[in-house]
Amino acid sequence: MIEIISALWPVFALILLGYAARKSGFLTDDFWGQAEKATYFVLFPILLVSRLASTDMTAVPLDQVGLAVVLLVFGGSLLVFLAKPFLKVDAAGITSIYQGGVRFNVYVGLAASATLFGPQGVVVGAVVMALMIPLLNFCCVLVFSYFTRSTQDLKSVLLALLKNPLIVGSLCGLLLNQTGVGFPNLLMPIAEFLGRMALPLGLLSVGAGLSFKVLMKSGQALCATSLIKLLLMPLLAFLICVVLGLPNAEIIWLYAALPTAASSYILARQLGGDVQMMAAIITGQTLFSMLTIPFMMIFLNFLQKSL
DSSP states (O other): OHHHHHHHHHHHHHHHHHHHHHHHTSSOHHHHHHHHHHIIIIIHHHHHHHHHHTSOGGGSOHHHHHHHHHHHHHHHHHHHHHHGGGSOOOHHHHHHHHHHHHOOOHHHHHHHHHHHHHHHHHHHHHHHHHHHHHHHHHHHHHHHHHHHOOOTTHHHHHHHHHTOHHHHHHHHHHHHHHTTOOOOTTTHHHHHHHHHHHHHHHHHHHHHTOOGGGTTSSHHHHHHHHIIIIIIHHHHHHHHHHHHTOTTHHHHHHHHTSOOOTTHHHHHHHHTOOHHHHHHHHHHHHHHHHHHHHHHHHHHHHHHHHO
16 A cells, blocks of 8 residues: 555656646746647657567567457446436537546556556556557547537547557557567667656646646536546456456556546547536546545555455
8 A cells, every 4th residue: 555655646746746837937838838749749659669669568468458448448438428317518518528537648647657567567558558549539539529510620630640649659669569670779778768758747747737727617527527537447447357367457457547638628629529627627637536546556456355
């Protein structure tokens, strides 16, 4: 228990530090935009390629992890739609609730998995991301198309998905690994330096994006999505991992317990979702997850030992 809390508190401390740095005005909004751009398009892809390309993947059962991801996404989608009749929201609102219930924050996930599980956590997390990001985005686009009939930007969203640097980085790393090419030894020290920058800068950017002004709005939606995403989803992941007999199950639990992605706001704005509700869900879940992630990891570890 102490080990999990000790490992995770620096992750959330950096998020709060990012918020404090932005609110203090010490670093301008221009800096945060450029920092997130560099992290998303350069630092994280380099980290993923170098780790995946140079790691022994024999301990990662790709078929089982893939099945677990699919079951988790569809299980989470079912939970959201089961909750829909109890929520007084319009069509735009349900799309934000859906994103809040199933999507996950990549920055928090990679940082927490690296802190808790070391290099193996990054590798398994990268495999989970390579599978989950395209599937989740495809599901979100379908939900927007059905509820809001917003198809004008559908093509651009799908095209952006194909160019997603995290997906490209993960797939390139897997390709280099599976073909035996590996990562060039000459470039590895540079990749290590850049990779070390990715996690703290990504967490600081998450904190800089928080907005406490929106927290009082969309209370019902925030509570519902937080219950599904932060508590029910990791329980669902636990059951899936038990049934499939997955090794490294703790990493799957962790990704299931993550708060929703900050990029959910962008998709809501592009395709006609409720952006104010989405902003409240992102901020609220990120704050709640500082308590729920350690709690769920401790609780699920206890459950596993009890079986």
